[in-house]
Amino acid sequence: MSDTRSVTAAALAIGDELLSGRTRDKNIGHLAELLTATGIELQEVRIVPDEQDRIVEALNALRSRYDYVFTSGGIGPTHDDITADAVAAAFSVECTHDAAALALLGAHYAERGLEFTEARRRMARMPVGARHIDNPVSRAPGFVIGNVHVMAGVPSVFQAMLDNVLPTLNTGVKILSDKVSCPYGEGDIGDPLSAIAKAHPDVNIGSYPRFSGDSFSTEIVIRGRDSVAIRAARRDVEAMLSEITSKLTKKDV
Amino acid sequence: MSDTRSVTAAALAIGDELLSGRTRDKNIGHLAELLTATGIELQEVRIVPDEQDRIVEALNALRSRYDYVFTSGGIGPTHDDITADAVAAAFSVECTHDAAALALLGAHYAERGLEFTEARRRMARMPVGARHIDNPVSRAPGFVIGNVHVMAGVPSVFQAMLDNVLPTLNTGVKILSDKVSCPYGEGDIGDPLSAIAKAHPDVNIGSYPRFSGDSFSTEIVIRGRDSVAIRAARRDVEAMLSEITSKLTKKDV
Secondary structure, eight states, X not given: OBOSSOEEEEEEEXXXXXXXXXSOOOHHHHHHHHHHHHTEEEEEEEEEOXXXXXXXXXXXXXXXXXXXXXXXXXXXSSTTOOHHXXXXXXXXXXXXXXXXXXXXXXXXXXXXXXXXXXXXXXXXXXXXXXEEEEETTTEEEEEEETTEEEEOSSHHHHHHHHHHHGXXXXXXXXXXXXXXXESSOHHHHHHHHHHHHHHXXXXXXXXXXXXXXXXXXXXEEEEXXXXXXXXXXXXXXXXXXXXXXXXXXXXXX | OBOSSOEXXXXXXXXXXXXXXXXXXXXXXXXXXXXXXXXXXXXXXEEEOSOHHHHHHHHHHHHTTSSEEEEESOOSSSTTOOHHHHHHHHTTOOEEEOHHHHHHHHHHHHHTTOXXXXXXXXTTEEETTOEEEEETTTEEEEEEETTEEEEOSSXXXXXXXXXXXXXXXOBOSOOEEEEEEESSOHHHHHHHHHHHHHHOTTSEXXXXXXXXXXXXXXXXXXXXXXXXXXXXXXXXXXXXXHHHHHHHHHHHO
């Protein structure tokens, strides 16, 4: 389904290791990029520790506010993987060993001649009523309950699960974007760029500085739903840059 | 000051570009690592767009809950840099051009023969009563108000500002950590590791899977405030791994 309203989302990354600095998150940026390309606006991200109260609180805040929530982390086989229980608690349903997931994982480990330990059985736990998200990488499924998509924290598994989830989502009108590389710092372009932003209320103009260790340059990004409006803003940005260039060239003479 | 209680913190990264996927955040992981090394527990992270209401809401939630809040992004010279105004609104104080910051920036641009444009003057805006955070990279200061430290989004500038902030913070007892590399996946170690975690309540044992594209291995991290307790847990983890190795070796025979 594709309609004209915007579809919104939030991400919830779960894990002590992200907050201690042990692990640098690699999932949020990937999710952000794919949601934007799909026509879904990621509007908020939170990272919380492996503590049930904290997960429940964040999840309930986010799922009531956005069309979709995507979580990463905490669905493995060890004692610190408590995301399934926390999600069940947030939805006030029981968390149990899912029969289909047990069958899937049981067959998987039997094939490989590995014992189906209690820890491995733990990966079949999910809130009652949840649907699986297939995991082609390491089998143990993620799950969907309500508007919440629960995925693994290991980036290769997260990405594979997300690839399975994206085609199932409602999407809004895709946000288009265009960018202009600007050799000047924000201090040089700030005033005229602000005037251009005001003159083009249908687009969102972002300005992103880059520091080379010596001087600043800027990337100007124009985003919006209407390609004509984006092109019009782009023309004004380019005209502004030409004017600055000719002014600076005159000064040099 | 160093005391025995834990000192807590939250991070608030501000910027549409982080949510659209255009920019991958590089500040949160760096902050997490340095806070942990300093003895401050990062307990929550949020990412919000460049919208005043959203920044104010997140900031007020975080600053009332944690000892410190560190923000990144939105303090440059362009129209989309609204962090100073939002922070002032969160504290219900005025946001004005700070006299000392104007003097500092005015001298900086005069030295370089650059016009002190309205956009550049914008970088001197901060909530009334805020103290500067020095910016050795590009001069425009960050600022501190209450328990909130407002820093730039450009990573080299964020890092330089953070280096100036860290020595000014109260710290708690440093969290110590030790890690054990484990050649087995979490499915193999989950049950005995869970028993070890229960037997060592004074430490926090985390288990982090890595997927090589073919098989899982695990890094086991033991964290706590007491080095004796960490060593005791480590001995049990190593004994568990030896036992698994000898079992698997027997099977192979």
